[in-house]
Structures are given as C-alpha cells and as structure tokens.
Amino acid sequence: MMKKIILYSLLLIHTLLASCSLVNVIDQVPPNDLVPENAITDEASAELALNGVYSYFQRNLNYIKLGAVPAFSSGYLTANKALLNWEANYEENNARSTTFDLLDFWTGFYKAINAANTVIAEVGKLPEDKFKGARKEEILAEAHFLRAMFHFDLLRYFGEYYKMDSDRGIIIKDTPTTLNTVKTGRSTVKASYEFIGQELEYAIKHAPEFTEPYRVSKWVAKALKARIALYTGDYTQAASIAEDVIQNSGLTLAETYQSFFEQGYNAPGLLFSQGSDQQSQEQDYRFDAYGEGYWSASESFENVIGDDPRKAMIIGGDADWGTQLPKLIAATELQPVYYFRLAEMYLIKAEALARNGASLSEAQAPFNIIRDRAGATLSQATNQQELLEEIYKEIVIELGFENGHEWFAAIRFGKALDLKEEITEAYQYILPIPLGELQVNDLLSQNPGYEQE
Incomplete structure (x- = not known):
C-alpha cells in the first residue's frame, strides 16, 4: 500500500507540473510543494524520483534542440521543411526574447533542475539504513551530475560562458523553489563555473562506475569536467582528465x-x-x-x-x-x-x-x-x-x-x-533571456545586444 501511495504522489507531481499554466517554472511554487513531504521515504521511492529527473531529457524537446539549435546556428544544418516551426530563428541567427519557443527551452532546463534539487534535498534527509550499500550517495551523485549538466547547458546557451570575467552568467538554483526563492539574479560566469565544478566533484567522488550509457557514472562526470576545462582554457587539466577517461573508464x-x-x-x-x-x-x-x-x-x-x-x-x-x-x-x-x-x-x-x-x-x-x-x-x-x-x-x-x-x-x-x-556580432553567440522570464523576475538582466528589443 505504501508503495502505491508513493507512486501516486510522484505521478501527481508530474501531472501538476505538466498542467501548470504560470509563465515560468523559476517563478512559481514547484508542484513538489503540493504533495506530502514523505513522497521520498526509502530507496525505492528515491530511485523513482531520480528516474523522474532523467525523464526530463524526453521533455520539452530539449534533447533535439541541444543538437539542432547549434547546428542551425553554425550553418551546418539546414531546414528544407519546418518540422516544429522554430528552425528559422536559429538558422537565421535571429532569435529574440519573444521567440515563441525560447521560454519553453529555458524553463525546460529549470524544471529539470528543480526536480534534481528535490531529489538532493529529500534523499539527503534520509538515514543510511534506508539504502543498500552506497546507494544513497550514488543517487545523490547522479542528481548532482544532472544538476551540473543542466546548469552548464543553460550557461553555454544563455550566458557569456566564453568570458570568465563576465557578470552575465546564469541563475543558479541549488534548492527546491519556494515562495521565498522565486526571484534570483544572475551569477557571474566565474561563479557559475565554480558551482558546476563543485557539483562535478561530488559526482566524481560518489557516482557509480560505468554500467549503462543512460545512467550517470563517475566517468561521464569526468568527461564533463574535461569539456569545461577546455572551454575555460585550463588546457593542462583538460588533457589530463581526458586521458584519465580514455585509459581508465574501461570504455573503448x-x-x-x-x-x-x-x-x-x-x-x-x-x-x-x-x-x-x-x-x-x-x-x-x-x-x-x-x-x-x-x-x-x-x-x-x-x-x-x-x-x-x-x-x-x-x-x-x-x-x-x-x-x-x-x-x-x-x-x-x-x-x-x-x-x-x-x-x-x-x-x-x-x-x-x-x-x-x-x-x-x-x-x-x-x-x-x-x-x-x-x-x-x-x-x-x-x-x-x-x-x-x-x-x-x-x-x-x-x-x-x-x-x-x-x-x-x-x-x-x-x-x-x-x-x-x-552572424555579424558576437552577441549572437548566445541566446536572449526570454521575455516571459524578464517580465516576472526584475532581478534578471538581459544579455548584451538584446537589451533594446
């Protein structure tokens, strides 16, 4: 009976999430706050909640946009026929804060982050004897990696990720959203990378070894760390971590x-x-x-x-x-x-x-x-x-x-x-912050080049 209650509660979370009509997931009380606090009570319910975080790869078409948006932006991919009616904005490097799909792209990441935050917060409260072996730390590590990955993708799409001295980073969300935390300003690019780095260190220390490619492992956490080191110009670290993954992950x-x-x-x-x-x-x-x-x-x-x-x-x-x-x-x-x-x-x-x-x-x-x-x-x-x-x-x-x-x-x-x-200006390297987010979050600033829209 308890398992059925847990399953019902978690399904209710996702149902309420899908039906919510407010403008932006960052600026609303998350659906998790609408269900009993004991929705995650043991290893089985923690695993179910973690699977819910993974499920966000299937939502809001983020998975297809992560490959298609930059390919269109670079000019290496072309749309012969509009499939989803957003292609032209990126193929023409002409996205605007009012581009109709941009808010969904933005909020899709933050919905996933909020789901990861809930897992981290709730699983962290549970005693060790609710889990077999090291599974509690592994679940937390997987959630930390996913939270890092979602923040990193937000940074490289919406933040000046290539300027370490820029104040145009991202909104860092490291706790489940509540009425008291709905509005948050941007962090600097440096602070954004530092937060992501801390998340990855936790995942590297506690995540499991590689099992299946659709589950987080310590090796994918190292792979993301190597990618970030390359982006940020830490070439010694990038080469060293990449070699570690090549030699020691067990993959060929x-x-x-x-x-x-x-x-x-x-x-x-x-x-x-x-x-x-x-x-x-x-x-x-x-x-x-x-x-x-x-x-x-x-x-x-x-x-x-x-x-x-x-x-x-x-x-x-x-x-x-x-x-x-x-x-x-x-x-x-x-x-x-x-x-x-x-x-x-x-x-x-x-x-x-x-x-x-x-x-x-x-x-x-x-x-x-x-x-x-x-x-x-x-x-x-x-x-x-x-x-x-x-x-x-x-x-x-x-x-x-x-x-x-x-x-x-x-x-x-x-x-x-x-x-x-x-492509005529460097500001086109990243996307504008969606207007829907700016309208409800007066602590947030627009990206340079898009301010006069």
Missing part, C-alpha cells in the same frame, strides 16, 4: 565510425545518452527530422567534409524533403542521443595539448587515433596552427549534429563570425 572506441552508430546503446565508447524505450522512440521527432530530410546537412558542411570516408554515414540518400543524416537514426534497435562519447575525449586531449605547447607529435597522437579509426588521412600539419585547423574540422565532422560541438568549437576557434553572413 568502436571498431569503425559506422559501427558505433549502428550499435545503439551497445556501442563501445558511448559514455552518456538520453534513455529511450519503444514508446518514446515511436514519438521521436528525430526520425522525421533526419530520416525524412526535413533537416539536412548544408552545403557548408559538405564543403568541410569533402570526400572524408565518414560522409556516407553522415550525409545519406535522398528522402522526401532532402537528404538524410544516417548517423542520428542508424541504430538497429533503440536510438540514443549522443551527449558524451569517448571520441570527444581524444579530440579534447589533442586540442588541449596543441594549445598548451606540447610537441607536434604528442598533440597529433590522439587526433590520429580518431582519424585512423575513420579511415581518414592522418594529420598533415607541420605546426601548431595547422594542427588546430585540422582539429576544428575533425570536431565538425566526427561530432557534428550531436550536442552542439561544431558551434561551440567555432566560437572557441574564433571562426563563428566567418561561418555565414547572418
């Missing part, structure tokens, strides 16, 4: 580029992905977007990839509206969404070494492992700058359309303003 690269995408959740080297089941996959927009040719690789991308051996796996045959992107729909069974994979660690290591003054041969080594696995020509660089040019192209080809790598690399490599004529 798939034998070929093509086989990686065909093996779905069984693919060697898949560190972390959104989970799927048959029902969710049948409702997945990716198969229309990338299978029917609604969205296709652009001419700009084709110019980058040239005759690379991976081309057939990335740019497929003709579909109803354009060409397919086979890599994103190629799994023989359930189809992952690629958030972190081992190949990225090799490219992080190569870039970090190249930027940090390592010898040319040392920096080329991890880069050439990825090229060799792809059957592509190994590095021809004769100096650091030439190698960095090769690495940028490799990021676009190897990791393109997955999790924004091509767009964030273009900014990092100083190439974003040259990608296409629609």
